[in-house]
Amino acid sequence: MVKKKRDEFDEKILDVDASMQGTIAFKDPVNLRINGSFEGKLDTRGNLTIGENAKVKAAIFGDRIIIAGKVTGDVQASTSLSIIAPAVIQGNISTPLLSVTEGAVIEGQVVMANAFSGASDMSEVQMTLKDVAQYLEVEAKVVEDWANQKKIPATYDGGKWLFRKSAVDRWITEENAKV
DSSP states (O other): OEEEEEOTTOOEEEEEOSOEEEEEEOSSOEEEEEOSEEEEEEEOSEEEEEOTTOEEEEEEEEEEEEEOSEEESOEEEEEEEEEOTTOEEESOEEOSSEEEOTTOEEESOEEOOOTTSGGGSGGGOEEEHHHHHHHHTSOHHHHHHHHHTTSSOOEEETTEEEEEHHHHHHHHHHHHHHO
16 A cells, blocks of 8 residues: 655655565665555655564665665665664665664665765765666667767766666756756
């Protein structure tokens, strides 16, 4: 079940208590709380909370993330990551600010990159052709054509196209300004 509610600050809150599969992506900041199970990809802006009873199998990208449940997959937080017992994370973590309470478990590598360190910055997340196609909700062939025609910022490396998420976001903003 997905519930929308508003608090005293008139913020957007999305509370997910059911089992879901797929990709959840937000371009605008929201407060997303997952209490059920989720499998796929999470790309959020604002606050993401994974509740104590949640079971998530996903690559997670977000601004401010709080995890109290079980997560299998890599977690990248651009602002901060708080891991609260009884959380169990099986995957690599990348964030400039990390808080871990006693009893929480991390199985993977942790990289704490300063937000001002350039290439290690979370805005430098690398995306594949398929990732960008899903992110833009278009066919992969369309993204490949744009990359070949230099219409979208991309680099060709090792026989495949790679995209910096920050460059794609900037490109989206510029394209929207032209309309």
